[in-house]
Amino acid sequence: MKLQEENAAYDExxxxPMLDLAYVLLIVFILMTTAAVQGITVNLPKASDTPSLAKPQTKAITITADGTIFLDTIPVSMELLESTLQQYKAVNPALPVVIKGDAxxxxxxxxxxxxxLAKLDITQIGLVTQNLTK
Structure with a gap:
């Protein structure tokens, strides 16, 4: 009787072992595809060794609570402001200006x-405000 049980067909x-093999093949496939895809080869430009010495183009006009006018950080009168902005406008016709006025x-x-600014034909004007949501 024992001999008959040994020769019985498997039901399952x-x-x-097939799942182990499938997982190993999946891991090998993932590793090989990520190693093979490195990106597109491009010839990148070289950076300059000298730092840029260009000053910022935007000029800031600040008006304090007592009415003092500053161009960037220098206090100026309206006449001096006009002549200085004319010089900047001659160098850069598209001169951007921001105005920071105290509340x-x-x-x-x-x-x-x-x-x-309208008299000098400066059209790129920004008004600096503070965000109300804090």
């Missing part, structure tokens, strides 16, 4: 600076 197939400054001062 053991799939564990307590008289509106007349800001309008005067805007009128001066």
């Amino acid at each position: 197939i053991n799939v564990t 307590a400054v008289q509106y007349e001062k800001v309008v005067g600076v805007l009128a001066l």
Whole structure:
């Protein structure tokens, strides 16, 4: 009777070795494809050894609460502001200017600076504000 049990047909197939082989093949495939795809080869430009000495192009006009006008960090009068901006405008026709006015400054001062910029035909103007959501 024991001899008959040894020769009996299997009812189930053991799939564990096949799954192990499939996982190994999957890992090998993933490793080989990621190693083979390195990206597109391009000839990159070389950076200059000398640092850029160009000054920022944008000029900042600040009007404090007491009405003092600053060009970047230098206090100026309206006449000096006009002549200095004319010089900058001669060098860079598309001169961008930002205006930072204090919240307590008289509106007349800001309008005067805007009128001066319009007189000099400076059209790239930005008004700096503070974000209300904190």
